[in-house]
Each structure stands twice: as structure tokens, then as C-alpha cells.
Amino acid sequence: MKRTLPFVKMEALGNNYIYLDCIGEDLPTLVWEDVAVDVSDRNTGIGSDGLILMMPSTKADLRMRVFNMDGSEAKNCGNGLRCVAKLFFDRGYSNGKKQFTIETLSGVVIATVISTARNEAKTIEINMGYPQLEAEQIPFLHEQKNEPLISYPLHMDNNTWHATMVSMGNPHAVIFVDSIAKAPVETVGKKLATDVRFPEGVNVEFVQKVSESEYHFAVWERGSGRTRACGTGACAAGVAAVLLGHANRDEDLLIHLEGGELQIRWNAEGEVIMTGDARIICAGDYYM
Numbered sequence: 001m002k003r004t005l006p007f008v009k010m011e012a013l014g015n016n017y018i019y020l021d022c023i024g025e026d027l028p029t030l031v032w033e034d035v036a037v038d039v040s041d042r043n044t045g046i047g048s049d050g051l052i053l054m055m056p057s058t059k060a061d062l063r064m065r066v067f068n069m070d071g072s073e074a075k076n077c078g079n080g081l082r083c084v085a086k087l088f089f090d091r092g093y094s095n096g097k098k099q100f101t102i103e104t105l106s107g108v109v110i111a112t113v114i115s116t117a118r119n120e121a122k123t124i125e126i127n128m129g130y131p132q133l134e135a136e137q138i139p140f141l142h143e144q145k146n147e148p149l150i151s152y153p154l155h156m157d158n159n160t161w162h163a164t165m166v167s168m169g170n171p172h173a174v175i176f177v178d179s180i181a182k183a184p185v186e187t188v189g190k191k192l193a194t195d196v197r198f199p200e201g202v203n204v205e206f207v208q209k210v211s212e213s214e215y216h217f218a219v220w221e222r223g224s225g226r227t228r229a230c231g232t233g234a235c236a237a238g239v240a241a242v243l244l245g246h247a248n249r250d251e252d253l254l255i256h257l258e259g260g261e262l263q264i265r266w267n268a269e270g271e272v273i274m275t276g277d278a279r280i281i282c283a284g285d286y287y288m
């Protein structure tokens, strides 16, 4: 007999994942890396940027595990956090509470449902915690392990790209460009994502400043390739904008991603606050 997996497909600014509810559904234990590759395939699977598990936690109200399209597990996912927060709230697991905690591989974050539509979560704020800036925290191979890498010159193919490296639990290299339309996402982004100087790979973000408080954004994600949005990447872009003197600390920044908008604030306490929407596309059974 064929085995089936009940799934929900969700998107946040076009960044779409297959979500499995390991809290309410009795799911078998599988090799999730392989399941991620299978369900993500846009021809033979459901089609997605990866797989996300919503699970019980002993440290928080729930736990999230994230697998990229290639099966690699990531320590964090900003858009995924807003989607699991929505699923947790919509399925009644929070008993109507609008604030709860989510465990990730990089720590525990706080989710708050900011607005609802028809009693379902629409806009969600996540307190993403503190960005990490030191070379060994990214990680990036550099003789000064504790050095922050701000506008750091990365030489590649006779060109130099100035990247600001930020870890939001997962690694990001943020490159400011004059025109987002001409950003070399699929060439430089793709190549840098697997550059040996980043021992764990890196998500590469291209950012164009519109004003102190507004930025355009495009991304090449480690493990998933070009996606329409990256929540942790937008957080990293906000932090980089402040570090480079483009933006002010404790002010809301509007980030235009390819799939929609996110509001990012690096607050006075040093935490990054991300606010945006999440949406369910469809639900069904995946035949394995």
C-alpha cells in the first residue's frame, strides 16, 4: 500500500515550502533530507523551495526544522518562522495566545501575531534575536577570527565584491549594488554561495538603497538557489544597512523583495525584528 504524508504548502513573499505538522498529525519518522529533495522537485514532487517541519519542543512552544531544496538542513529561516507561527495559531495549538516561542537550531525566537483575517493569522512579527558579526560566527575563513566583516572585499574572477557578512543563525553575505535590476544573482550569487572561504556555504543578498528607510533586495539562497524572498536575508540586509551607515538603528526599514515587502528593525537592544505576512497555498496528501 502506498504511504501518504499530509502536507500544507505555504508561502511568505513567494518563498514557498512544504510544511508537515508533526504536532497534530501522526507522521512516520523519515529521512527528512531525502523527503525534502523529493517534495521540492517542481516536476516530480509538489514543488517548493524546501521542507519545513513543525514539531513539539521541550524548550519552547514549538520547534521548527528547515531543509533546503537540496536536502541540507539550515539553522534558521525567517519566512518559515512566520509560516509555522501562522500554522500553529490557525490550528489552535496556541489556544488563542497571540505570542509564543519557537525553537530553531540557532536558538529560541518570539513570534507575535500582529493581525488576523477571518480568525487566521495574517501578519506576524518575529523577534529574531541578535545578529552575529564576527568572522568565525559567520563562518568565514579569516585570520582575525573575531573581526566583523563590513564591506569586506571578496575577489572573484577579476572582480571585487564588497560584502558585509551577517549571521542570523545562518550565514549571509550582503552586497550593495547601484541597480537591483542588474544584480548578478545567478552568476556571482550562485558562485559565492559555495565559495570555499565560507566553510558552510552562504546565502548571498544583493541590495539597492532607495532611501535611508527603503531598499530593494534579491537573493541566491544556499541549498535552494534563486528564491523570491529570504527573511533571514532581509534581516541581514537591514543590519548591513545600519553597519554601513545607510540606515539608523531602531528605525523601521522597508525591504522590497522580489515576492513582496518585509519590515525590518534592528532595535536599540540589539535584536532584529522582522514583520510580514504568511499565507497557505494548498493542503493535501503526498504519495510516497
Ligand SMILES: N[C@@H](CCC[C@H](N)C(=O)O)C(=O)O
Residues within 6 Å of the ligand: 015, 066, 068, 073, 074, 075, 076, 077, 078, 079, 080, 170, 171, 203, 221, 222, 223, 224, 227, 229, 230, 231, 232, 233
Ligand atoms: N528562505 C529562508 C532561509 C532558508 C535557509 C537558507 N537557504 C540557508 O541555508 O541558510 C529565510 O526566509 O530566511
